[in-house]
Amino acid sequence: MNILERKDIVEIWKGIVAGFIAKPPLHPEEYEIRLTSGTSGNEPILIVRRHEPLHWNALRRVQCSGSMGVRLQHLLNALVDEPDVPTRIWALDGSDIQEEMGPLMEDYAPDGIRGSCSMILRAAGHIPAKTRAAVSSAVFGGEQVTPALRQAAERAFPNAKLQTVYRAIEVGSISEEPCGHLPFGHNHPAAGFGMNVHDPDKQGVGDILVSVALSETTFIENYRTGDLGRAVTGPCVCGKEEVFEIVGRRGQDYVKLSGATLRREEWDRVADALRLYNDYRVEASKVVLNGKVQGKVLLRIFRRDGAGTEALAQEIADKVAKTAFVTPTRTYSELVATGLLAPLKVEFSTTPFLRGKKEVKIVEK
Ligand SMILES: [Zn+2]
Structure with missing residues (x-):
């Protein structure tokens, strides 16, 4: 076509x-x-x-x-x-x-x-x-x-x-x-x-x-x-x-990634439910590992209190991965277990995220 x-x-x-x-x-x-x-x-x-x-x-x-x-x-x-x-x-x-x-x-x-x-x-x-x-x-x-x-x-x-x-x-x-x-x-x-x-x-x-x-x-x-x-x-x-x-x-509110779907509304829901950060951005990319495509997600977060240790980043990554659904029935952690996704990575932003005319929270890199 x-x-x-x-x-x-x-x-x-x-x-x-x-x-x-x-x-x-x-x-x-x-x-x-x-x-x-x-x-x-x-x-x-x-x-x-x-x-x-x-x-x-x-x-x-x-x-x-x-x-x-x-x-x-x-x-x-x-x-x-x-x-x-x-x-x-x-x-x-x-x-x-x-x-x-x-x-x-x-x-x-x-x-x-x-x-x-x-x-x-x-x-x-x-x-x-x-x-x-x-x-x-x-x-x-x-x-x-x-x-x-x-x-x-x-x-x-x-x-x-x-x-x-x-x-x-x-x-x-x-x-x-x-x-x-x-x-x-x-x-x-x-x-x-x-x-x-x-x-x-x-x-x-x-x-x-x-x-x-x-x-x-x-x-x-x-x-x-x-x-x-x-x-x-x-x-x-x-x-x-x-x-x-x-x-x-495509590529903003809804990103398809190696069997997973990242939906803005789901990441908003997780942010609301966990209350571990004040704002976030999701960066999705694909990597090829041993000839297989794997989805990689970087969750960048901003906390108003400025807290940001490595242990806290790991704790937040674990909680988010267990809470966020990336298919209708499976969470991020479950797709990590199948090898389709790489473990979720969390990074702190020391400054608030810029807000454009349209707020884009999920990007495909
Ligand atoms: Zn009608």
């Missing part, structure tokens, strides 16, 4: 955008030009596409987004969605999140909030409890919502229905707007999207490949988005057949 990678999409978009500028369509105002964020470490991509209305029935919306471009897009959304419905939108960016926001939010009384979960949670810290309790819909996108983030969101918006959407700027909204019947993190593919899970493992998790029309004349097939997901069987109450779940970003 021919799989399109990000570099292929970069080239395809260059051609489409050049064509758009050379020969604009009859109604260019129906189109939007966007730039991908480049936060994934890749070159940003300039794209142009017909504006997609958002079918979200929140009337007083808060949209948390990182950039001016996204803010403008959402303002446009509010204007063109359903002209007869008096939708209002507060497009919030990082610099707006401050103490003074509280009384204004109370006055605005939003019923829906949307954006990346971490940013919504940061904003929630400045929104009065009563105002948060009146929010009935929270829609997350743009980052993987770990169980810890989800629980925090449930506490912050106790009466909201929490849902996710899946999109990638370079291809558009891959999922439909939530139908309201699916479990958290599950979605239906949007109309026009073909979805495939490539090379699934025993749990059915593989690369998400999408096929879609990028423009009136360009159809792409099997583009690897970089996210991992699984197809879920069975029709939904709403009548749609196809359901998929995104489990994370």
Whole structure:
């Protein structure tokens, strides 16, 4: 099968955008030009596409987004969605999140909030409890919502229905707007999207490949988005057949390593359960030992109290290895016993870990 990678999409978009500028369509105002964020470490991509209305029935919306471009897009959304419905939108960016926001939010009384979960949670810290309790819909996108983030969101918006959407700027909204019947993190593919899970493992998790029309004349097939997901069987109450779940970003939230799977949510759970360190980073790599591939994991930890003896490192390594599941039924220690993984190594960091726009806790080296 021919799989399109990000570099292929970069080239395809260059051609489409050049064509758009050379020969604009009859109604260019129906189109939007966007730039991908480049936060994934890749070159940003300039794209142009017909504006997609958002079918979200929140009337007083808060949209948390990182950039001016996204803010403008959402303002446009509010204007063109359903002209007869008096939708209002507060497009919030990082610099707006401050103490003074509280009384204004109370006055605005939003019923829906949307954006990346971490940013919504940061904003929630400045929104009065009563105002948060009146929010009935929270829609997350743009980052993987770990169980810890989800629980925090449930506490912050106790009466909201929490849902996710899946999109990638370079291809558009891959999922439909939530139908309201699916479990958290599950979605239906949007109309026009073909979805495939490539090379699934025993749990059915593989690369998400999408096929879609990028423009009136360009159809792409099997583009690897970089996210991992699984197809879920069975029709939904709403009548749609196809359901998929995104489990994370390849090499970030979800790393496959010699028979083991390192999942961010599991390492968060272990950190919470053991309470032996305040923050952590996992570095996974593969080594070849006597002709066999073995997975190697370095757990770097930060302790606010600064304690860091070699004996403590060993003690933490033992406890974590016995607690962390790396397959549905087996712990890290059990995979060490089979030779698939090297013993877990723990190293202390004397300084706190840097936090980027997206917090990456597991890396593949
Ligand atoms: Zn449904």
